[in-house]
Amino acid sequence: MPAIGKIVRVTGPLVVAEGMQGSQMFEMVEVGEERLIGEINKISGDKAFIQVYESTTGLKPGEPVYGTGAPLSIELGPGLLKSILDGIGRPLSAIREVLKSPFVKRGVKIPTLDRAKKWFFEKREDLSTGDKVLPGEIIGYVEETPLIKHAIMVPPDTSGVLEWIASEGEYTVEETIAVIREYGDRKRELKLMHKWPVRRPRPVVEKYEPALPLITGMRVLDTFFPMAKGGTGAIPGPFGSGKTVTLHSLAKWSDAKVVIYIGCGERGNEMTEALLKYPKYKDPWTGRPLMERTVLIANTSNMPVAAREASIYTGVTIAEYYRDMGYDVLLVADSTSRWAEALREIGGRLEEMPAEEGYPSYLASRLAEFYSRAGRARIIGRPERIGSVTIVGAVSPPGGDFTEPVTSNTKRFIRTFWALDARLAYSRHYPAINWILSYSAYVDLISSWWAENIDARWKEYRDEAFSILLREEELREIVRLVGTEGLSERDKLVLEVARLIREGFLQQNAYDPIDAFASPKKQWEQLRTIVEFYRAALRAVDEGVPVKLIREEMAILLRDLVVTTRYRIPNERSEEISKLREKLLYTLETITEKYRTKVRRT
Amino acid sequence: MSMERIVREYTSIREVRGPLVIVEGIGDAAYDEIVEIELASGEKRRGRVLETTRGYAVVQVFEGTSGISPTTAKARFTARTLEVKVSSEMLGRVFNGLGEPIDGGPPLISGVWRDINGDPLNPAARDFPTDFIQTGVSGIDGMNPLVRGQKLPIFSGSGLPHNMLAAQIARQATVRGEEEEFAVVFAAIGVMYDEAMFFRKFFEETGAIKRAAMFVTLAEEPPMIRLMTPRVALTLAEHLAFDLGMHVLVILTDMTNYGEALREISAAREEIPGRQGYPGYMYSDLASIYERAGRILGGKGSITQMPILTMPNDDITHPIPDLTGYITEGQIVLSRELWNRGIYPPINILMSLSRLRGEAYERTREDHANVSDQLYAAYSRAVELRSLAAIVGEESLSDIDRRYLRFGEAFEQRFLRQGFYENRSIEETLVLGWEVLSILPETELYRIKDEYIRKYHPAYKKAAELEARKIKE
Ligand SMILES: Nc1ncnc2c1ncn2[C@@H]1O[C@H](COP(=O)(O)OP(=O)(O)OP(=O)(O)O)[C@@H](O)[C@H]1O
């Protein structure tokens, strides 16, 4: 019997209730006459400390608190895709319709999944009654969107013998579609949906090391700091440096099958933008509207802070659910710092001893728990399948200082670090990813994919381009002392080519229809052109051709190399880049030849 | 609101500490409930319940606790939260931070009562801002155009002309093709008297006062009132925009005073301080103000927010500008260096940003985005080279680098600089942009598509005009 207690204290989002014997840690409760949703996060004697997910204005001592006996859970089933949910899984579009107001009022209770909608269910062909079904076993399918076939699975916490299964047809998420006899002869009815506690990771058989790249279409990421399917990454940066735009680009273009976008304590308009525009954008891999593979979770900065803390878990649970169907899922969270601040705020109200900068001492372990829910995994139940969850979190360090606790703790648990740089953003170098501070631990793991699918020389060229950038950085120091004219010709060439790499490769305009997404093939052609130009120019310089001459004679072509390849040549025609490359190399040859003749003559 | 409206009165004040009064014996105070404290003199003050338990309530008194004696004061729990009466009648009037008229005019007749904290806008009910606002200022329209429904602060420093710039924008801002002018909701938060007067005079002189409502709290008023001022103003703005369908421009000045009030109150409550003593929840608190902007689906009105804040010691990493920047949709940063060199408006172009400029570009001219990007990239290079030249001397720079230096100078003197009364159309701004870009060789224009160069670059334009004249003749 869930407890019924009474409020004894209210301060902000924290409510203390007594008479709560028998309630459990993280149990969901309903608080006050309006039955506001809350969660127990500390128990002491018969007192429960409750973090309330809605505004507590007007709440009084003496009002009732109802236990539910269950931890904070989310409904998993068809209808998640294309929806926008708040931090605890309430559908925001439905809330708008029900309230007939543009504002979110508290106390509304609308289930995550639409109860009226019918889904066409087809049972798994090779399954019949009397079969034993395991936890996680797929028993049938629903076409959730034209892009995603939604596997209906036995919940991970049960198994048994299939007694009955529904025939093909239309069902709501609450209708029974199968009955199993559990161990001990208990019957359990299965529906299209089941619930899962958000703070508990869904089990898998085993996790593997990532092996395939998550192609994002962003050159600086794919070529220099790649993400892997099932990997983890963080993108820290001061305000306005491009975290959100980059996460949106990932959500839009990467070759994940399902995308979970969590707006955690950020702007309302950014969620609105996704909601209004994703249905119009096309997934570059399938040509279908992006929304068909997307779930949006919006707990914006002005929404209750306790629900912000929960939004991360709601999101990652949904991600694991689609992973369990065998999909590659990408989860992006903007911003994990706001989540950490919610932890801090709640910890403060519970009068816990703060550690660094007021954050609770368990900040690091919570971050670790979150990122360890990523991974490529073998899924439980039949048929055998592998799925993955990739997690990328934005980090918003105060004052852009990367030594602060959230950034520094996050670094311990992620493998790809995309450091955004205000200086680059100020000069409109986008994406403003600092190539000196960023890193990816996946380069070697995924280079075989590039070798097999694109070109065997990929790694070699990538490393060469990268070393030019590193050399440029050293030269900048020298230039600061002696100016550009004091450099050797070889070094001047490095500066020229580094500029080409920056302008023609690293920079990418997220708003240009052609430039925004570069296929692996196109990236390779662009990289190859720059590196081969460098090699040829280096030979010319070694023969004595001045860099100034190359720059002046080739100014138009070099501008073409940047402008044409980025903005003019779409992915389908990336071979056109090789024509440009030939022209570049030929012109360079001519210049060298002319120079030779001139030298010979004098 | 589950509160039945029963007023309860207590004389059992146990403790007065900082801005807080602890009332004993009450077991049903509601969180956030408004409390009236009556002093022995008959003076009434207001406060709100910060913490409520079965035996006592902690009340924060807005006007401060000086003069309150536990033995003589009475606490009346009003069974209301903090509400304000708002209506379109408020346009043309001046109010204090709680929304009470201070202009000697009559009390409001009609109006609706609203909780000043509002409710969060549902992201699924918002509409994305898209309509380009022409401010007539090249440094904004050309480089960082804004749109109706955006929240864009001015980051300034003490002594810089942020008020002038805000006033110029308020006077000139239009959405082209539309007649309707912005209604202005102006909140002066803890400002000095002369600053409040500057705006009042300005609104009166330009006739804008008829469509403006002013909320004024002066520096000497208690910190709690400062925290309420922007909320009261925004409650009116929401009513005008979302109930009455008006386009509202909200100017909030100075958010630094707001942040300091927040810190003061947090310290008095003995909360664990965050960075530089500001409370850890300052981000959420500021967001509960700045997020009250935008448009809604199916609604006609909008709220455009322009908060002004002076960065302590011109430091953009100070918690107030820092957290503001993390919430707003860009920022216009003013530069002391430009101002000292006599350039108005002294906009630090490189640090300024309008995140919704992409929407604006789609409604101006095809080359706008490219021109702006190119100006940015070139100016950023010019600034870098300028500091390099200061060390190694101009002669150690290449020809092309020296051209960049000339470009930088022209950009500041011809494009950026303009008069307080100079209202430039976006076309005029773009012409100026091309003019200064033409100082650079054409092959340097990496960010501009060839077709735009041919169509708008002065070199081609002249050639095209000559051609056209020849054909005519
Ligand atoms: N790849 C890109 N291409 C073009 N513009 C970009 C790109 N990345 C960032 N920008 C520009 O920078 C602006 C700020 O980016 P964004 O909103 O992603 O910053 P942020 O790091 O998320 O900031 P905050 O922490 O305040 O949310 C964008 O509005 C956009 O104009």
Ligand SMILES: [Mg+2]
């Ligand atoms: Mg962002």
